[in-house]
Amino acid sequence: MARTILLDQLTGRARSRQELADKLASKDVPAEIATRLLDRFTEVGLIDDAAFARTWVEQRQAGKGLAKRALQQELRRKGVDDDTVREALEEVDPGAEEEAARALVRRKLRSLARFDDTTATRRLVGMLSRKGYGAGVAYRVVREELADSGRGDGGGDDEACIESLEVD
Incomplete structure (x- = not known):
């Protein structure tokens, strides 16, 4: 049984x-x-936490756009030991991680057309934060994507925005 x-x-x-x-x-x-x-x-190889962790990271990073921090938390909840988690996360390409963040922002940006730039920025950075991205990276990616889409000025006070988001 x-x-x-x-x-x-x-x-x-x-x-x-x-x-x-x-x-x-x-x-x-x-x-x-x-x-x-x-x-x-x-x-006999039917249970392999290292292979499981690598596959989990690949699928969740590509499919959900999760950052290393979120992937780490998920694997720990699944009972994978810290060394195995660390090894699986070392394979994540930082460029691919940033591109996943950009793709998430581009996709969400369409639904935020009716909001002002401040509100859109707050919502987009919050979304990335929930996906495990750090505030600095999230704000930079959002600012750049807003500027590329013709919104925002591409500048702004990063520290003030990050501090206001951390208070929310």
Whole structure:
């Protein structure tokens, strides 16, 4: 029964060892049986937290535009150890991360046409912040994309804007 639970869980997508352990525990599988099965699945390569973390980072960064900080939090919630998380995040290209932020801003900018630049900036920087981008990077990308779209002056007081956003 426990083996079937693990195989069913691994059918849809890869999962971390901790996710699988939690699933077995929720199905009242005794801990010693769960540990033996998890060890065996790891030994034969069906459970691989490093591969899981790399795949998770690639998919979530490309699909959702998440920054390293958000990806790190997600992987930790999934029970992946810090060293494995760090290794997976080292593969994220900073240029690709910034381009993902720019794509998010461009997509959202269309729906903010009716708002003034200050409101649009606040909302866009907030969106990027929720996706794990730091305030400095988020504000710079938003300012540049607003200027490229013909809005905003491309200048402004970065520090004042960042401070006002941190208060919200």
